[in-house]
Amino acid sequence: MKAGSNLEKVFESGEFAVTAEIGPPQSSNPEPLTHHAKMMKGSADAFNLTDNQTAVVRLSSIASAAIIMKEGIEPVIQMTCRDRNRIALQSDLLGASAIGVRNVLCLTGDHQTFGNEKSAKSVFDFDSVSELYTFDRLRTEGVQSGGEKIEDPPKVYLGCAENPFATPYEFRAMRLAKKIAAGADFVQTQAIFDMDMFESWMDEVRGRGLDKKVHILAGVIPMKTAGAARYMKNKVPGMIVPNYIIDRMKKASDPKEEGIKLCVEQIETLRTVKGVHGVHIMAVMWEEMVPRIVEMAGLMPRPAPK
Amino acid sequence: MIVAERKPLDEIAEMIAPFRKVAVIGCRSCVAICLAGGEKEVNMLVSAMKLKNRNEGREQEFDGFVLERQCEKEWVKEVEDRILASDIVLSMSCSLGAQTVGDMYPHKIVVPGLNTKMFGVPEEQGVWSEKCLGCGDCMISTTGGICPIARCAKSMLNGPCGGSSDGHCEVNLDIECAWYAIHERLKLQGRLDLMETVRPPKDWVPSHSGGRRVLVREDAKLTQHQKRGEEVVE
């Protein structure tokens, strides 16, 4: 055991894991977090707290983690390299570990031009790979980026993200290999709509034996409308949504129900893919649907935390 | 070269408004090549300012001229009398030229007529693109000759981020993804193995993060004797 988190234990037990995302509010009010934590408790093994996602200022992911932990659910804090240099990143990692956070997702981060503080000076001292590399050395050897040895290294399970649908496609499995070499224990993928493309990425992942070295959580997003599907296809860089999915959403008499059904079907398909060890559900602004989706996908009850 | 762009004319007009005699000094180096501060641009700026003044009934005197290189003291020294005769200097050079004049004549108010944008190259007529950030530790031998520090919006060290879309950057779809370009170049050269190497955190000390940089070459520096113009006596 590297960190002893619930997520790590579920992976180690060989169970099909479930993680879900909680977006912290754009306010100092902890209530929405508590509300989501209560509502989603028991529907996933750990919950991602996004780090100022799309560069929009939100309640911090580490503070959010502290809040949801009070409700007895396990956080995965996302840590991007956009806003913090190596001093702040390492400091926050120590702090997160100190308050009991055991899962950390290392990300480069969306560029600030997408958010609501476009004038910000970007940091990008690290990228996600050098962040993983540094955090891994910090936890295993107790050595800081600058070389100083520290006492009581952080106990964290390290994750990363990968997008099989971003160019150059042929580099995407190699990029995962780099992240594993740098220290990643698990990976959450970008939302998958194009199963064929995902399969061909997984072929290469398996070909390189990466599924044996890292736990792969396949990403899914339940959609509310055909418009949302079109938006993701056309406006979100590095996202591929096949037309038949948009058509299906468009023709549905109850698009929300159809979106849920589609998501459940996707999870069922992903479960059959060799090397996939779990799913990551990103129900952005629709968190209350997560328990139902997990239930419908036949993934309830979740293993009890030990 | 250093690529610059003229400031909006109203901003320039506002900076020089309180002064009567304005020396407008261009530069024949980089900023002339990038059509921002050469002879023609100085001439046009002076014309435009005179027209504005005529239209608004304001009086100002302009003395526009161009130096070979405004960042070199020797060239600036040659026009000392014209600088000293002015009430304000409007530098149509990059910030380096403006600061050279300002440092040489600290009593003189020197304002910039250009915004210094980047180290860039002319891609085609009228198009310049950034290709270096002056990080002080060039790494392009390992990236197919393409700099990810300057050409990637996130200065990624280990390959493209998840926003690389059809080979374009998520921040601006008109701009190529630097790491996509690196990948294609290395593929062409049969060196894709370089993509697989994990690059640890970059040492930013040689960059501006290590503090202001001053480069000293002892072999090129003048000796005290030389500076005083004395003959070296054995």
Added chain:
Amino acid sequence: MADRRPKVVGFCCERHAMDSSIFSARSGRTYDTGLRIIRVPCSGRVDGMHILNALEEGADAVFVLGCLEKNCYYDTGSVEGRKRVEYVKSMLSEVGLEPERVEMFNVSSSMAWKFPEIVSRMTEVARRLGPIGSGGGDGR
């Protein structure tokens, strides 16, 4: 042209533009204006600097006349001319002057009727706006 107002300066390329002005003169047209024609080898040779200098020297309006864009003697010369004119217009706007004081037109040699039209149009603009700094022309 001494101090006849309004003063209009026309930069005319020596190919189609000059031809059209000559043909129109041959047909007996005269202009009630201080028109000054500056013959240039190509409208693409006209720089923003020349246009601004003309205004600075007292022109109330300036036009550049080149070949038709798809039939330019120097292929893309009149396209270049148009870009320069557009740039000068943007500079004029930035300093609070009327961009319509400067215009680009295209003619072919055979369009003798168009030349007087262009001159009238620019004369009208110059008359309406008046000399720069005069506080306005007839139109105000």
